[in-house]
Amino acid sequence: MAITIMENVVKNYRVGKIEVPALRGVSVSIEEGEFVSLAGPSGSGKTTMLNLFGCLDKPTEGKVYIEDRSVANFSSNKLADVRNQKLGFVFQTFNLIPVLSAFENVEFPLILLKADKPKQRKEKVMNILAEVGIADLANRKPMEMSGGQQQRVAIARALVKNPQIVLADEPTANLDSVTGEDILKLMLEMNQKTKTTFIFSTHDPMVMGYARRLIKVHDGKVQSDERK
């Protein structure tokens, strides 16, 4: 089953009076459980695609579907619900809340969802911190952790609410190559264990090497799309 689809998506950004084309007719269908890399040169449209899959923005033309539902007519509240309930985000610069501990950063989305009692919530957080290999760092603040450890917290934060899709924009770009490879291995392991779909962008051939499907984007179009 397709978990998310782009159908003839065109995205133009408006800068003053000028329209900047970012996507020029992209159609892709991502199946449940896939581990997909978006690759392509700077400015090719990777972040734009992730923002559209992530319901952070709407296409100029064409449609984006999450689980069979076109998001075009969703209100901004409904889009926020979709993001909170179905999507997890991982960023290049980790984007943890600096005053919160690792535990509290991971707990935060569960508090927003209001679905669990405190005891259940604590269990979920400790379980996922253990899964990503940093249970012993639960009380550390982001500043007191290495980049790789912070990205593990961010992956735990994305996965703790058991989302359908994790979207990651250049998740290894601020890490050294060894740490970056560890993060990719962790993402792949979590993908295989939880069957969560992962879509991540990269410039790095090492990262592309771990992908099970490689979608190459060039100048706002899909240039090639290969499953391995």
Ligand SMILES: Nc1ncnc2c1ncn2[C@@H]1O[C@H](COP(=O)(O)OP(=O)(O)OP(=O)(O)O)[C@@H](O)[C@H]1O
């Ligand atoms: N908010 C914006 N306003 C105007 N133009 C934008 C905006 N965001 C992106 N663009 C333009 O859209 C095109 C695609 O940008 P996008 O950020 O998706 O590329 P990318 O593949 O993620 O690049 P990079 O590898 O550098 O992150 C580029 O021409 C870019 O300049």
Ligand SMILES: [Mg+2]
């Ligand atoms: Mg980008």
